[in-house]
Amino acid sequence: MEKTLHGVGVSHGVAIGQVRHMGTAVLEPPTTQIPTEDAPREQARAQAAVEAVAADLIARGNLAGGEAQAVLEAQALMAQDPELMADVSRRIAVGSSAERGVYDAFAAYRALLASAGEYLAGRVADLDDVRNRIVARLLGVPMPGVPDSDEPYVLFARDLAPADTALLDPTLVLGFVTEEGGPTSHSAILARALGVPAVVALPGATDVAEGTVVAVDGSTGDVLLDPSQGKQDELRAIAAERKAALAASSGPGRTSDGHRVPLLANVGGPADVPAALANGAEGVGLFRTEFLFLDDSAQAPGEEKQVEAYRKVLEAFPEGRVVVRVLDAGADKPLDFLTPADEPNPALGVRGLRTLLEHPEVLATQLRALAKAAEGLPVHLEVMAPMVADRKDAADFAAACREAGLDAKFGAMVEIPSAALRARAILQEVEFLSLGTNDLAQYTFAADRQVGALARLQDPWQPALLDLVASAAEAARVAGKSCGVCGEAASDPLLAVVLTGLGVTSLSMGSASIPYVRTALAKYTLAQCRRAAEAARAADSAEEARAAAQQVLSGE
Numbered sequence: 274m275e276k277t278l279h280g281v282g283v284s285h286g287v288a289i290g291q292v293r294h295m296g297t298a299v300l301e302p303p304t305t306q307i308p309t310e311d312a313p314r315e316q317a318r319a320q321a322a323v324e325a326v327a328a329d330l331i332a333r334g335n336l337a338g339g340e341a342q343a344v345l346e347a348q349a350l351m352a353q354d355p356e357l358m359a360d361v362s363r364r365i366a367v368g369s370s371a372e373r374g375v376y377d378a379f380a381a382y383r384a385l386l387a388s389a390g391e392y393l394a395g396r397v398a399d400l401d402d403v404r405n406r407i408v409a410r411l412l413g414v415p416m417p418g419v420p421d422s423d424e425p426y427v428l429f430a431r432d433l434a435p436a437d438t439a440l441l442d443p444t445l446v447l448g449f450v451t452e453e454g455g456p457t458s459h460s461a462i463l464a465r466a467l468g469v470p471a472v473v474a475l476p477g478a479t480d481v482a483e484g485t486v487v488a489v490d491g492s493t494g495d496v497l498l499d500p501s502q503g504k505q506d507e508l509r510a511i512a513a514e515r516k517a518a519l520a521a522s523s524g525p526g527r528t529s530d531g532h533r534v535p536l537l538a539n540v541g542g543p544a545d546v547p548a549a550l551a552n553g554a555e556g557v558g559l560f561r562t563e564f565l566f567l568d569d570s571a572q573a574p575g576e577e578k579q580v581e582a583y584r585k586v587l588e589a590f591p592e593g594r595v596v597v598r599v600l601d602a603g604a605d606k607p608l609d610f611l612t613p614a615d616e617p618n619p620a621l622g623v624r625g626l627r628t629l630l631e632h633p634e635v636l637a638t639q640l641r642a643l644a645k646a647a648e649g650l651p652v653h654l655e656v657m658a659p660m661v662a663d664r665k666d667a668a669d670f671a672a673a674c675r676e677a678g679l680d681a682k683f684g685a686m687v688e689i690p691s692a693a694l695r696a697r698a699i700l701q702e703v704e705f706l707s708l709g710t711n712d713l714a715q716y717t718f719a720a721d722r723q724v725g726a727l728a729r730l731q732d733p734w735q736p737a738l739l740d741l742v743a744s745a746a747e748a749a750r751v752a753g754k755s756c757g758v759c760g761e762a763a764s765d766p767l768l769a770v771v772l773t774g775l776g777v778t779s780l781s782m783g784s785a786s787i788p789y790v791r792t793a794l795a796k797y798t799l800a801q802c803r804r805a806a807e808a809a810r811a812a813d814s815a816e817e818a819r820a821a822a823q824q825v826l827s828g829e
């Protein structure tokens with residue numbers, strides 16, 4: 274039976290496919306004792322699960338080939354280790370269930386490995402993965418982590434963390450649906466980076482049965498369960514029509530009367546560059562460098578590795594602008610070697626620039642790597658700091674940039690209300706501002722961006738947020754400096770028109786949104802953008818602001 278669920282659409286397009294759930298961490302199986310006569314049956318279950326997991330790992334290795342095959346085969350061997358299996362059997366013989374026996378035997382083996390020196394300790398994560406797979410199979414729950422699937426699917430999850438999504442195969446993920454997360458959560462950002470439709474804050478997402486066919490409309494936020502063939506065809510036709518209209522849009526961002534608003538891409542690394550170029554990005558407005566640091570959260574990547582990654586992005590935009598944000602660790606992007614583990618409120622703790630000022634060597638390495646990467650390239654390099662709170666922060670960052678001998682413009686992100694309110698003072702120290710509306714909304718409304726239930730307050734149409742944007746943009750205008758938006762607000766075509774009217778000088782977004790924003794901007798004059806902005810600011814809620822802007826622009 275067709276049924277529609279409603280969430281918040283955060284990445285345009287329509288995806289139709291089967292649901293695969295992101296497996297959650299394996300629960301610890303209960304310790305209840307089983308009767309002795311059940312032991313042979315439980316031993317057989319354990320044996321069968323181990324063999325199935327090993328066979329699956331080998332099959333996936335054959336498909337993957339190369340280095341991945343060697344790792345997966347080693348894991349299959351671990352699963353079948355005779356000593357481990359003997360321990361599982363012993364534990365079952367004295368009253369453990371199959372799942373508990375596996376869980377405890379692996380725990381004992383894990384402790385042994387962990388204490389056995391660096392090489393073996395490095396394999397603990399692989400061992401945990403094998404254990405999770407066997408226990409999940411025995412419990413009949415989805416495998417933990419990214420789904421095992423050779424067929425394209427729509428990924429359903431409670432929420433997605435950057436570390437989870439690093440393992441996703443973008444050729445298999447048709448779209449995302451999450452129960453938690455707001456319009457500015459990492460699930461939303463990642464979906465836009467991959468250019469796949471996504472809906473977040475969808476109540477009941479985790480209860481939708483595995484394998485259900487769904488149609489996800491990332492523009493409206495609707496998720497249809499079991500759509501009829503007719504409905505699927507209709508949605509596909511609408512999506513194709515929208516796509517064709519967008520494909521016809523090209524060229525730099527401008528209003529219909531020629532006011533230029535450069536349209537830039539948000540990227541996480543060199544892998545995002547092809548999509549940015551394909552969508553006509555005029556440069557990069559936000560290079561989130563923390564993705565380079567996620568591979569190994571125990572230490573910073575070496576200077577040379579950083580130089581290589583930065584250079585690849587800089588080379589892609591020979592005459593363009595590339596705005597690199599220095600590492601933004603902490604809160605929703607923790608790094609083991611930098612982020613304190615015991616903060617009561619990580620979002621209000623030592624994060625972003627605060628972390629870098631406490632670890633000047635990490636900042637200095639990054640700035641040196643950027644200086645080297647830009648050497649000899651005609652690119653306009655700009656470097657900005659996340660989470661600047663006041664003039665002193667901006668001054669400290671600018672000093673670090675100068676010390677590293679960086680030939681670039683230095684800027685500050687405006688993500689904290691204090692920075693928006695005192696933008697004039699901050700502009701005494703730096704050459705540009707970039708509004709991070711995701712965090713700016715989070716801190717203005719005291720609404721955690723990861724909590725789906727607070728999506729209303731994270732809505733970038735909230736007039737209070739528009740007021741802060743206007744105030745920062747005005748300070749930049751007076752100072753003769755630029756003030757862009759690189760938060761997710763820029764990817765909403767109607768809001769992009771309003772932001773332009775508020776005086777924002779460039780818009781940076783996930784590449785897939787660029788054609789939508791370009792098309793919207795080209796429909797209106799700057800004066801219309803300004804009138805829409807005024808109407809939105811005069812409203813008292815996000816919905817009213819959106820409706821008011823729409824009304825002005827449709828000339829009603």
Ligand code: PEP
Pocket residue numbers: 559561601688708709710711712713759760761
């Ligand atoms: C923001 O906060 O708006 C922003 C662009 O940074 P991030 O989403 O990476 O925190």
Ligand code: MG
Pocket residue numbers: 659688709711712
């Ligand atoms: Mg931010």
